[in-house]
Amino acid sequence: MGPRSRERRAGAVQNTNDSSALSKSSLAARGYVHDAFAALLVPGTARRAPLIHRGYYVRARAVRHCVRAFLELTCASPEAPRAQILSLGAGSDSLYFRLKTAGRLARAAVWEVDFPDVARRKAQRIRDTPELCALTGPFQRVDPESALCFESLDFHILGLDLRQLQRLDDALAAAGLDAAAPTLLLAEAVLTYLEPESAAALIAWAARRFPNALFVIYEQMRPRDAFGQFMQQHFRQLNSPLHGLDKFPDVEAQRRRFLQAGWAACSAVDMNEFYHRFLSAEERRRMENLEPFDEFEEWHLKCAHYFILAASRGDALSQIMVFPPSEVFLWVDPASPSGLIPAKVITSDSRGPAFKRYGHASALLSPGIILSAGGFGEQDGRHCRVSKFHLLSRYHDFGWKSSQIWGTGDQWDGRLYHTMTRLSDTQVVVLGGRLSPLTPALGILQLHFCFCKREDSSTEDLRVTIIKASPEKDCSLSCWRHSTTEVSYQNQKYLFVYGGRSVVEPVLSDWHFLHVGTMTWVRIPVEGDVPEARHSHSACSWQGGALIAGGLGASEEPLSSILFLKPVSCGFLWESMDTQPPITPRYSHTAHVLNGKLLLVGGVWIHSSSVPGVTVIDLTTRLSTEYQIDTTCVPWPLMLHNHTSILLPEEQKLLLLGGGGNCFSFGTYFNPHTVTLELSSLCTG
Numbered sequence: 001m002g003p004r005s006r007e008r009r010a011g012a013v014q015n016t017n018d019s020s021a022l023s024k025s026s027l028a029a030r031g032y033v034h035d036a037f038a039a040l041l042v043p044g045t046a047r048r049a050p051l052i053h054r055g056y057y058v059r060a061r062a063v064r065h066c067v068r069a070f071l072e073l074t075c076a077s078p079e080a081p082r083a084q085i086l087s088l089g090a091g092s093d094s095l096y097f098r099l100k101t102a103g104r105l106a107r108a109a110v111w112e113v114d115f116p117d118v119a120r121r122k123a124q125r126i127r128d129t130p131e132l133c134a135l136t137g138p139f140q141r142v143d144p145e146s147a148l149c150f151e152s153l154d155f156h157i158l159g160l161d162l163r164q165l166q167r168l169d170d171a172l173a174a175a176g177l178d179a180a181a182p183t184l185l186l187a188e189a190v191l192t193y194l195e196p197e198s199a200a201a202l203i204a205w206a207a208r209r210f211p212n213a214l215f216v217i218y219e220q221m222r223p224r225d226a227f228g229q230f231m232q233q234h235f236r237q238l239n240s241p242l243h244g245l246d247k248f249p250d251v252e253a254q255r256r257r258f259l260q261a262g263w264a265a266c267s268a269v270d271m272n273e274f275y276h277r278f279l280s281a282e283e284r285r286r287m288e289n290l291e292p293f294d295e296f297e298e299w300h301l302k303c304a305h306y307f308i309l310a311a312s313r314g315d316a317l318s319q320i321m322v323f324p325p326s327e328v329f330l331w332v333d334p335a336s337p338s339g340l341i342p343a344k345v346i347t348s349d350s351r352g353p354a355f356k357r358y359g360h361a362s363a364l365l366s367p368g369i370i371l372s373a374g375g376f377g378e379q380d381g382r383h384c385r386v387s388k389f390h391l392l393s394r395y396h397d398f399g400w401k402s403s404q405i406w407g408t409g410d411q412w413d414g415r416l417y418h419t420m421t422r423l424s425d426t427q428v429v430v431l432g433g434r435l436s437p438l439t440p441a442l443g444i445l446q447l448h449f450c451f452c453k454r455e456d457s458s459t460e461d462l463r464v465t466i467i468k469a470s471p472e473k474d475c476s477l478s479c480w481r482h483s484t485t486e487v488s489y490q491n492q493k494y495l496f497v498y499g500g501r502s503v504v505e506p507v508l509s510d511w512h513f514l515h516v517g518t519m520t521w522v523r524i525p526v527e528g529d530v531p532e533a534r535h536s537h538s539a540c541s542w543q544g545g546a547l548i549a550g551g552l553g554a555s556e557e558p559l560s561s562i563l564f565l566k567p568v569s570c571g572f573l574w575e576s577m578d579t580q581p582p583i584t585p586r587y588s589h590t591a592h593v594l595n596g597k598l599l600l601v602g603g604v605w606i607h608s609s610s611v612p613g614v615t616v617i618d619l620t621t622r623l624s625t626e627y628q629i630d631t632t633c634v635p636w637p638l639m640l641h642n643h644t645s646i647l648l649p650e651e652q653k654l655l656l657l658g659g660g661g662n663c664f665s666f667g668t669y670f671n672p673h674t675v676t677l678e679l680s681s682l683c684t685g
Helices: 003-029 050-074 094-099 118-127 130-134 165-174 196-209 226-237 249-261 270-280 281-288 297-302
Strands: 084-087 108-113 148-152 155-159 183-188 213-220 265-270 304-313 340-345 361-366 371-372 376-379 382-385 388-392 400-405 407-409 420-425 427-431 433-438 447-452 458-468 483-489 494-497 511-515 521-524 537-542 545-549 562-568 571-578 590-594 595-600 614-618 624-633 643-648 653-657 660-662 668-670 675-678
Touching: 003 571, 050 094, 050 183, 050 213, 050 270, 050 297, 084 094, 094 108, 094 130, 108 118, 108 165, 108 660, 118 130, 118 148, 165 196, 165 382, 196 213, 196 249, 226 297, 249 265, 249 304, 265 270, 270 297, 270 304, 270 537, 297 304, 297 660, 361 420, 361 427, 361 643, 371 447, 371 653, 388 458, 388 590, 400 458, 407 590, 420 483, 427 494, 483 537, 483 562, 483 571, 494 545, 537 590, 537 595, 545 590, 545 595, 590 643
Parallel strands: 084 108, 084 183, 108 155, 183 213, 340 624, 407 458
Antiparallel strands: 148 155, 213 304, 265 304, 340 675, 361 371, 371 388, 376 382, 388 400, 420 427, 427 447, 447 458, 483 494, 494 511, 511 521, 537 545, 545 562, 562 571, 590 595, 595 614, 614 624, 643 653, 653 675, 660 668
């Protein structure tokens, strides 16, 4: 890489600091963390989305956890030497000012290092802000040509390139850093922007230079799955690609990286584990109630792709259990896959529009016609709540044809996370959904279909007529992320609506029965223990009842339970179905019953480092088997959450439609193709 390329890369990396600083300022403004200084250190303001707030919140709490562990050990005794914090790539972070206000720097000092331009800008910002100068105390006027940009009694800012280790070593020594003193090295999303050899040299240099130290890093991992691929693509587009992820793809590889570089002990956790193990339930509830939120899949996937690591050297610091083992958050290793399920893009008319949306609903009207409605996606060149219906129809012997159509009659209200159930070849019913996390979609919609010949040809077009089957302000069902399943009672058809969430309740445990013939809500007795509340679960009909699998529970943790709403003489009975081995907790998946087997397709799980494929459960023996999806013939990435799936039982195929989501700050991703899974191999065994 030439000098100009390195300069451009350095500039792109510096820009990530500016974006991060604005996010941290927005985080504090919304009450996620207490930080009166974030807004003082960065010019301008920005209101970030709740998903970004959550991501920066868990990062801030993880770093705070490590800093506190270090200071509580090293500053506990008045006789102990002064502790040191060396923040590498500190940017506009307010750590020094927060520690100073909290009285935690009585026996400690802070050194910060970043690119010269970043360091000089921060130093000038401090000098120009009386509230900040009041905390630093008197500061020295430093040589403009020096690497030292700011210096006070307990705070030093240096402008240096972390790849120039000898200069870094000399400048830190000149600025008073004592290599023998207990030192915390902190690098938040820093090493991954360095070329692998530079990052390795920095880790080894720190191990040699500081015999009594704790090195904490926070950065990305898991590059190979769909979310990881999209994450890497985002940083490449910013001209700040992530390095080292292929060589160190998970926490175990990162641990070995530090141990082999000379660090005596090392522990690491991903951010899902940190969130559920090291934050109290009360603190989690406080954070979860700060803003309306409904992007759980991307929240959990973001946390699965970032980790916090603490490596230590020295007799005292090596005894710190920064992330002690616990059974609070148990990791699950799914059974080794029993095989591969082939996947391929369906052959469709090249003139048809791409199906790019998530949070929608789909229904099989007849063996050759699939209708999808609602969701968030691409329409007329922009991202929005989709108002057009999508039709996938068989195109003679050449595969499937894709088209979009408008509805007539009442207007589609733009709902997503609703359900859509086929009533006949010409009619479906739409229940629940939301317009925003604060606005449920009220009222029942019926969609009626008919084929009409075009005036200028013999071709027939499908027309959709939307009819509101209940008053618009009908609040009898004001939930979303629920399930709707057809069940039978006394030879009558009912739709069993279960779970979900609402504006008032983050997760629901109640259910309703809708009589199909009259479209009225009725009461039917249900016995047995009421299941744990959940949303984003799956449901499908079986033996006149309903199978409910997985979902997200009240603590925002995926569930592993499988429930059967069993028909009995007086109504229904809840039964729990235990499988061997137990299934990995999951949600945002789809499910079908084929040949006496329950298929759980895709979804999100946070208790395993692998990616969900298809779990097959024999409903007679209760044995569960895992299968991977072979995506060799499918353009990558393929995100199997927020999708729908349609079972074609006679062909033993499964069509996967849509899926994706708003992937943290990396952008919105939509699966661009409809994919078919070949099920014949797993359903004949």
